[in-house]
Amino acid sequence: MAWNEPGNNNGDNGRDNDPWGNNNRGNKGGRDQGPPDLDEVFNKLSQKLGGKFGGKGKGGKGPSFGGGSAIGFGIIAVIAIAVWFFAGFYTIGEAERGVVLRLGKYDRIVEPGLNWRPQFIDEVTPVNVQAIRSLRASGLMLTKDENVVTVSMDVQYRVSDPYKYLYVVTNADDSLRQATDSALRAVVGDSLMDSILTSGRQQIRQSTQETLNDIIDSYDMGIYVVDVNFQSARPPEQVKDAFDDAIAAREDEERFIREAEAYKNEILPKATGRAERLKKEAQGYTERTVNEALGQVAQFEKLLPEYLAAPKVTRDRLYLDSMQEVYSKSSKVLIDSKSSGNLLYLPIDKLAGQEGAPTKRSQKSSASYDQIELESQRDDSSSDSQTRTNDSRQGRY
The missing domain is CATH 3.30.479.30 (Band 7 domain)
Known part of the structure; x- marks a missing residue:
């Protein structure tokens, strides 16, 4: 029931009441009244809007929604479009890419930066494509x-x-x-x-x-x-200890294998180098021996014509050269016992070697000198005995 219908407690008709619960009879609160009439509320709102935009009815008695209301609605539409346009701007981060859906259907991928979309038409979802x-x-x-x-x-x-x-x-x-x-x-x-x-x-x-x-x-x-x-x-925890022991054993095995490989890598190159050195030395010795043999053969081939021409002279010459080479390396002094009894000079200083020689060498030289003296004494005694024998024989005859 409307607030101005008959039977309302506030009055017989609605002239003394307003939509907000006030009346002309001094009712200040309006709390005891019923809900306002919606038609009257909309009529009052229309009158206020018409008054603001300068529109009145014929004769100035009622509101008019002609040109003024059109201008108002146009301004509202422009403001709404501006808000819709500026709300369409959005930004995509440097590490992001935007996935655009137009009316729920995939449209495109937008790059980082400032972009625009028609609001309520396109939907943009940024996705970080660089984050791990x-x-x-x-x-x-x-x-x-x-x-x-x-x-x-x-x-x-x-x-x-x-x-x-x-x-x-x-x-x-x-x-x-x-x-x-x-x-x-x-x-x-x-x-x-x-x-x-x-x-x-x-x-x-x-x-x-x-x-x-x-x-x-x-x-x-x-x-x-x-x-x-x-x-x-x-x-699993029930067998964890046993597997830990197994893992430790395998780790020890791998460690021993690595140590053995390290030892092998250390020893094998040395052994290989030693073998190569011995091989080279053997090859050098072979070549040296063969060359010496070939040289001796060539030397004897050169002596062959001389030997054929004078065998005895060549033989004696070879014998003397060989004995000279042999005796030059010996520290012994040989004395001819059949020679005259002239005093012989023995170069003891040369036989003893240079001064400051090692002790062992000096001892060997001393031993050789003693041996030489003994041999000389033996030779002298044998020479004296031989002389006495000859004298006795001469006296016998």
Whole structure:
């Protein structure tokens, strides 16, 4: 029921009341009245707008919505368009690319900088394509030899295609995590537990990265895997001590092998060099001996005509040269016992060698001198006895 209908408690008609609960009879609060009439409210609002824009009805008695209202609506439209235009400016960061959807359909990729889009028509989603993202996959996995091992791996990746990253797959990051877990389980399932815990980690890392790249390419996620890091691999807690001992033993084995290889690398070149040196010395000795033999042969071939011409003279000459060479190297002094009894001078100083010679050499020289003196005494005694014998024979006759 409208506020001005008959039966209202505020009066018989609505002339004494206004839409805001006031009347001409002194009712100041209006709280006891009913809700205002909406038609009257809109009529009053229309009159106020018409008065502001200078529009009145015929005879100045009522509001008119002619030219004034058109101008007002035009100003409002211009302001709305300006707000809509300036609200369309946006900025894409240096490391980002913007994916533009026009009316919900993919339109283009915008580059970094200040850009504009029609508001309520285009929707832009910035995606960081330079940041290196990271995720971790881990869990208990079954190996090829039916053992259980706890493996943890970290994957570093970045966005290569913003549109594919956002709209080709649902939640590309979660899809990549599931793909990593699947690839890791596939690789671990084809590997032995000893290899996973010790020397095969690098091979598992490479195999996991290759398998993960194949999955990403097949799903076309718009993601590029930068690196895959094998973080940890450990056996279950129940057998951890035994596997630690096994790992320590393998590490010792590898250390001993490296030490043996280092020793081999140190000894083998020396032995090879020594062998080459002995071989070269043997070759040099062979060549020297052969050349000396050839030289002696050539020397004898030169002496052959002389020997054929005078055999005795040549023989005596060769004998004397040979004896001279032999006796020149000996420290002994030979005295002819059949010679006359003239005093012979022995060059003891020359036989003893130079002064300051080593002690052993002096001792040898002294020994040789003693031997020479003994031999000289023997020769003298034999000479005296021979002389006495000859004298006795001459006296006998």
